[in-house]
Amino acid sequence: MLLLMSPWLAGFSIFFGYPLVMTGYLSFTHYDLLSPAKWIGWANYSYLLHGDPQVWPAVVNSLEWIGIVVPLQVLFAFGVALMLARARLGLGFFRTVFYLPALAPPVAATLGFVYLLNPATGPINTVLGHLGIQGPLWFQSPSWAKPSLALLSLWGVGNTMIIFLAAILDVPRHLYESAELDGAGPLRRLRWVTLPTVSPVVLFAAVFGVIQGLQYFTQAYVAANIAAGQASQAGDTINNLGYPQDATLFYPVLLYQHGFVNFNMGYASALAMLLLAVAFAVVLVILLNSRRWVHYAGAVR
Amino acid sequence: MSTASVPVGAAALVRRRPPPAVRRQRFLVAVANHSLLIAAAIMFLAPFAFIVLTALMTNDQALSSHLWPHPFRWRNFSDVFHQAPLLRWTLNTMIYSVVATIGVVVSSVPVAYALARLRWRGRNLAFMVVLIALMLPPQVTVVPLYVMWSKLHPFGFHFIGTLWPLIIPNWLGDAFSIFLLRQFFLTIPEEYLDAARVDGCGELRILTTVVLRMAKPAIAAVALFSFLYTFNDFFLPLLYVGENPSHWVLSIGLSEFRSLRQVQWNLTMAATLLVMAPAIVLFFLAQRAFIEGVTLTGVKG
Numbered sequence: 001m002l003l004l005m006s007p008w009l010a011g012f013s014i015f016f017g018y019p020l021v022m023t024g025y026l027s028f029t030h031y032d033l034l035s036p037a038k039w040i041g042w043a044n045y046s047y048l049l050h051g052d053p054q055v056w057p058a059v060v061n062s063l064e065w066i067g068i069v070v071p072l073q074v075l076f077a078f079g080v081a082l083m084l085a086r087a088r089l090g091l092g093f094f095r096t097v098f099y100l101p102a103l104a105p106p107v108a109a110t111l112g113f114v115y116l117l118n119p120a121t122g123p124i125n126t127v128l129g130h131l132g133i134q135g136p137l138w139f140q141s142p143s144w145a146k147p148s149l150a151l152l153s154l155w156g157v158g159n160t161m162i163i164f165l166a167a168i169l170d171v172p173r174h175l176y177e178s179a180e181l182d183g184a185g186p187l188r189r190l191r192w193v194t195l196p197t198v199s200p201v202v203l204f205a206a207v208f209g210v211i212q213g214l215q216y217f218t219q220a221y222v223a224a225n226i227a228a229g230q231a232s233q234a235g236d237t238i239n240n241l242g243y244p245q246d247a248t249l250f251y252p253v254l255l256y257q258h259g260f261v262n263f264n265m266g267y268a269s270a271l272a273m274l275l276l277a278v279a280f281a282v283v284l285v286i287l288l289n290s291r292r293w294v295h296y297a298g299a300v301r
Numbered sequence: 302m303s304t305a306s307v308p309v310g311a312a313a314l315v316r317r318r319p320p321p322a323v324r325r326q327r328f329l330v331a332v333a334n335h336s337l338l339i340a341a342a343i344m345f346l347a348p349f350a351f352i353v354l355t356a357l358m359t360n361d362q363a364l365s366s367h368l369w370p371h372p373f374r375w376r377n378f379s380d381v382f383h384q385a386p387l388l389r390w391t392l393n394t395m396i397y398s399v400v401a402t403i404g405v406v407v408s409s410v411p412v413a414y415a416l417a418r419l420r421w422r423g424r425n426l427a428f429m430v431v432l433i434a435l436m437l438p439p440q441v442t443v444v445p446l447y448v449m450w451s452k453l454h455p456f457g458f459h460f461i462g463t464l465w466p467l468i469i470p471n472w473l474g475d476a477f478s479i480f481l482l483r484q485f486f487l488t489i490p491e492e493y494l495d496a497a498r499v500d501g502c503g504e505l506r507i508l509t510t511v512v513l514r515m516a517k518p519a520i521a522a523v524a525l526f527s528f529l530y531t532f533n534d535f536f537l538p539l540l541y542v543g544e545n546p547s548h549w550v551l552s553i554g555l556s557e558f559r560s561l562r563q564v565q566w567n568l569t570m571a572a573t574l575l576v577m578a579p580a581i582v583l584f585f586l587a588q589r590a591f592i593e594g595v596t597l598t599g600v601k602g
């Protein structure tokens with residue numbers, strides 16, 4: 001047993017347990033990697049809570065993402081999966097088409113979208129222009145940058161959709177048949193047969209989405225860099241984080257900026273501790289409630 | 302499934318020959334559903350289409366609002382290789398992805414087996430800890446890990462600027478893979494393992510013969526996900542090799558592609574397409590493993 005577990009025991013203690021403790025310690029220090037860490041008590045935390053003007057925007061950005069975009073993703077994936085489950089022709093073809101974008105590497109997909117949504121000459125605004133619609137500034141506009149990222153994330157919703165589709169197709173046929181005998185129309189069958197049976201899977205996807213939302217970084221970072229480079233035409237990528245006007249400054253981006261652009265390791269650790277507290281609360285809620293829906297999932301199969 | 306409804310004679314008759322009005326309504330619903338699917342498919346494919354078209358344009362045209370390439374400039378795809386060390390980045394990516402993936406499989410399988418099939422004290426606690434490690438954002442531990450790698454230079458060998466800090470942890474168990482494999486190992490009937498035990502196999506023999514053979518789909522899924530994850534990974538390469546262009550992977554290179562030499566959008570889109578290609582080709586080669594693997598992650602919460 002010990003032999004089998006040993007890789008994980010080593011990996012866990014070196015790459016998870018030890019750093020976790022060290023994050024706590026570093027959060028009470030001033031540390032720039034060059035000179036030794038200096039104990040400064042709660043100073044990082046008081047700056048985090050009262051001094052840093054970027055913390056609040058970053059927290060709001062991340063909460064908006066988790067509160068609005070993640071539910072949208074789940075709803076959208078569920079809608080597409082429902083349509084797919086009812087398809088009589090070309091199920092395989094449509095499934096492939098809807099899944100493909102999920103395969104596009106995040107950096108490549110983001111780059112593609114920044115070009116597609118280029119305000120002046122991008123294909124999307126060109127098409128909108130032909131339809132007589134004045135397209136927005138997308139990634140160049142503080143109010144449209146997050147919706148642009150949301151579009152990008154909805155495009156790549158394929159994994160969730162496949163999981164939903166499998167769950168919907170798994171709903172026992174006889175449940176629909178008896179509901180139909182009782183006179184239930186399509187909407188009521190969806191509400192009283194499909195939804196209750198697949199709800200554990202939907203819940204799982206929502207939870208997974210929240211966990212992903214807490215670490216949302218790559219697309220925001222790349223989009224901000226490319227869009228800022230495009231605006232300045234100099235292609236200059238020094239600290240464009242959050243472009244435009246902190247609209248894409250999500251919490252992990254802020255942490256990256258303090259830790260790995262400014263090398264303010266102590267303060268970045270304090271930011272990490274706040275993230276840990278929030279993430280741990282989420283995880284705790286999940287684990288305490290998991291017994292119920294894991295059991296559900298087992299019963300369905 | 303349909304045999305279940307046969308005993309209910311009347312209902313079966315109704316299902317087989319619905320009145321014309323109902324049949325027409327069903328037909329219309331199916332038409333509406335398929336029209337929606339086709340519209341959605343066009344929206345999902347449009348970004349790919351625009352990226353391909355732009356990749357074939359001249360630079361002047363990519364900056365205009367024309368949507369169709371004129372002339373088709375296939376040279377873009379070879380020009381990309383002259384503009385940027387794409388082969389170098391591909392090689393680095395492959396080193397990272399392949400070596401890490403092998404490590405993930407080799408180190409996670411035994412841990413998952415011990416968590417799923419062996420009885421020992423603290424097993425549930427250990428599994429709980431794996432779940433927590435799986436769900437917490439990587440940003441929580443990233444600062445001390447960076448500090449650790451930067452302070453660690455045995456024999457004057459420096460880890461920062463190389464891919465080793467990305468690869469090594471994967472050889473000591475990966476929480477997601479352990480979780481996925483454990484869920485799959487739980488479904489292997491105990492009788493097979495007992496039969497092997499009766500024949501005098503030790504647990505290690507059982508694992509390498511019986512379990513490995515039966516768990517092929519799950520292992521394929523884990524390898525696939527690990528490969529894609531590392532191939533797409535941006536955050537960790539940005540931290541560790543961001544400052545060292547000779548060790549850049551594709552994700553970093555692509556994100557810097559436009560700013561590198563003021564390169565044009567047509568070439569940027571050609572490079573984007575080249576980076577998207579491997580995952581998509583892999584998908585068409587191993588479509589079943591993909592769909593089964595994705596489903597596996599969702600069904601058993």
